[in-house]
Each structure stands twice: as C-alpha cells, then as structure tokens.
C-alpha cells in the first residue's frame with residue numbers, strides 16, 4: 001500500500017518578545033536584536049502540518065485535510081492567533097518564544113491530538129525568509 005505525506009498550511013499572527021531573563025539586557029539586545037524590543041512586536045506566521053500514512057482504499061485519503069485543519073485550529077491556532085506568546089499562550093508559559101521553541105511546543109500538543117494519524121513534520125515560518133522544521137527528535 002502506498003505511503004504518502006500530506007500537508008495542511010495554516011496562518012496566524014502573534015506578538016512576542018524574545019528574551020532570556022537569565023542574561024543581561026545588553027546580552028539580550030546583542031543576541032536577539034529587534035526581537036528583544038521590550039514592548040513586543042508581531043509576526044505573520046505560517047504553520048505547515050505534515051502527516052504520513054497509507055492511502056485508505058475507500059477514501060483515497062491519508063487523512064481528511066479538513067479534519068486535520070479542525071484539530072490544529074482547536075489545539076494550537078485558537079490559543080495563539082492574535083495573542084502574545086509571552087503572556088497569553090498556555091503551551092508557551094515560561095518559555096522564550098523563539099520560532100524553534102514554539103515549534104517544539106506545538107509538536108508536543110499536536111502529536112497526540114492528530115493520532116492515529118502520524119505527525120512527521122511541523123514547519124513554522126516566522127517571516128518569508130525564515131522557517132524552522134521539527135520532526136520530533
């Protein structure tokens with residue numbers, strides 16, 4: 001039976017301040033630049049959710065992408081869209097909201113939520129030029 005990867009793209013926007021309180025203000029500015037601005041700033045994020053599995057003989061689908069969208073919206077987008085990662089988003093509590101840290105926390109929420117579909121990759125775009133991939137390692 002053929003094994004296929006399918007991907008759903010979702011968009012949201014959110015504010016953040018990338019900041020490590022264990023470091024000095026000077027070091028935070030040096031490390032994080034504009035993303036360390038004290039009064040927040042926003043990004044238009046794009047999240048790509050990929051699941052992999054056999055093609056169902058009856059439906060011809062690996063997963064209904066509308067169902068996958070509903071799960072991702074319920075589990076992460078609704079808690080995140082138009083919010084501030086530093087103060088509003090439960091799964092980011094106490095975690096510095098770099099794109100890397102966000103994608104790992106999203107994985108921890110989504111991996112069990114999409115089961116029995118098998119989540120194999122999250123790709124999170126922070127800007128048109130920068131994205132991170134996480135595959136659960």
Ligand code: NI
Nearest residue numbers: 016035041043
């Ligand atoms: Ni930023």
